[in-house]
Amino acid sequence: MSTPHSADVLAALRDFVARLDGLDPAAPLVGELVVRLGDGTERLPLRLPVARALTEALRGYHDxxxxxxxxxxxxxxxxxxxxxxxxxxxxxxxxxxxxxxxxxxPEDPEPAQPRGIAPAGRPDGTLGD
Structure with missing residues (x-):
């Protein structure tokens, strides 16, 4: 079953390959990138500039x-x-x-007393609500 995330991943890969292939459509073909996510499969040509860019992007990514x-x-x-x-x-x-x-x-022999708002006028320190 395809999910919105798998559709996003496939679309991003497709757009990435198309964008780089548009810059150098005659670049040598080094293989094919096959991505299967959910019930969707995408076969993309893997030209040398795309392979280099993917390698650089994946190695350079810092979470x-x-x-x-x-x-x-x-x-x-x-x-x-x-x-x-x-x-x-x-x-x-x-x-x-x-x-x-x-x-x-330095070591403090007496722990510091908490500072803050003094307790309310009731003996139990509440505001009566």
């Missing part, structure tokens, strides 16, 4: 969700806050800055 690997354990992947999902260490310049700040902070 914006990929924050890299951990510099500490080398196997874990970083989350959006650059914290390693495996070892929990904060990485990069931000991580080094936080680590230096924590290391330089």
């Amino acid at each position: 914006p969700r990929d924050r890299g690997s951990c510099a500490h354990c080398a196997t874990g992947r970083l989350d959006d806050d650059f914290v390693c999902r495996d070892c929990g260490i904060v990485n990069g310049l931000f991580g080094r800055t936080v680590a230096a700040f924590v290391a330089a902070a």
Whole structure:
């Protein structure tokens, strides 16, 4: 069964090949690109400029969700806050800055009291609603 996504992928590939083939229609044919998604199949001529462009695009793509690997354990992947999902260490310049700040902070024998809005006039601290 074809989905809107598979139709989009096929259309994008078809348009990409047509756009590049239009620039150099006499380029050497290196093969055929056959893409099957859902119940749709597309056979596209694969000329040398298209093959090069596809290779460059696929190798150069960087997923914006990929924050890299951990510099500490080398196997874990970083989350959006650059914290390693495996070892929990904060990485990069931000991580080094936080680590230096924590290391330089003196031990406080008395924990800080929370600051904020004073409790309401009722003994249980609610507003009565």
